[in-house]
Amino acid sequence: MTRVKICGVTDSADRNAVVTAGADAVGVIHGVPVDTPREVDEETAMRLVDGVPPFVTSVLVTMPTTVQEAVRRVDRIEPDAVQVHDGLSPAELGALDSRITQDIVAVVEANAPAIEDYATHADALLVDSVDADGGGGTGETHDWERTRAVVDSLDVPVVLAGGLTPENVAEAVETVGPFAVDVASGVEQSGGRKDHDAVGRFVRNATRAAGGAV
Numbered sequence: 001m002t003r004v005k006i007c008g009v010t011d012s013a014d015r016n017a018v019v020t021a022g023a024d025a026v027g028v029i030h031g032v033p034v035d036t037p038r039e040v041d042e043e044t045a046m047r048l049v050d051g052v053p054p055f056v057t058s059v060l061v062t063m064p065t066t067v068q069e070a071v072r073r074v075d076r077i078e079p080d081a082v083q084v085h086d087g088l089s090p091a092e093l094g095a096l097d098s099r100i101t102q103d104i105v106a107v108v109e110a111n112a113p114a115i116e117d118y119a120t121h122a123d124a125l126l127v128d129s130v131d132a133d134g135g136g137g138t139g140e141t142h143d144w145e146r147t148r149a150v151v152d153s154l155d156v157p158v159v160l161a162g163g164l165t166p167e168n169v170a171e172a173v174e175t176v177g178p179f180a181v182d183v184a185s186g187v188e189q190s191g192g193r194k195d196h197d198a199v200g201r202f203v204r205n206a207t208r209a210a211g212g213a214v
């Protein structure tokens, strides 16, 4: 069955709705040098992560420029996993891995060359549609067939992201066969605020679809 991460929660009501809907992971965005309504300050990130219950994974989504910066954020916020968007090379991800106990999800741009280089140093890859500044949350889909080839060629779990919605997620799962799917803007009522009904539909449609990796 395909796992589901709902990304970019900004308050406890949305976090709790995501958990109630049955998502496997909750993404909290902090430390990104891009303009996004989904980023929260450090205190809020700590509080949101702290309230994620057992058996649901809290994920800090961040864009560090150095390994040290990533370590400091992880040590302060204490998520279950860290998702690194842009900024760190595969070798730096390896260095980060040796300094934290959390799993590392490395974000790779869907059209990037040598995606496999990141697989060596990460616990999972998240294949996303990335904007010119390296940020996510674009609401744009990419070439799912290419991502299917990535899934087929690598042993590491692959998370599909970018432009997913309750309406297209079943087709995405069937086409790509990812370990998990991830959504931010596709389940919002307005920037940074989740539409709880859409979150529920997204989780149901993703988990009922055939094609996810076991």
Ligand SMILES: O=C(O)c1ccccc1NCC(=O)[C@H](O)[C@H](O)COP(=O)(O)O
Pocket: 007, 008, 027, 029, 032, 034, 036, 037, 038, 039, 061, 063, 085, 128, 129, 134, 135, 136, 137, 138, 139, 140, 161, 162, 163, 164, 182, 183, 184, 185, 186
């Ligand atoms: O969502 C953002 O605004 C964002 C900004 C900077 C770095 C990462 C960001 N999001 C990370 C995610 O994991 C999103 O869920 C992913 O990019 C998919 O977004 P969407 O296309 O809106 O579903």
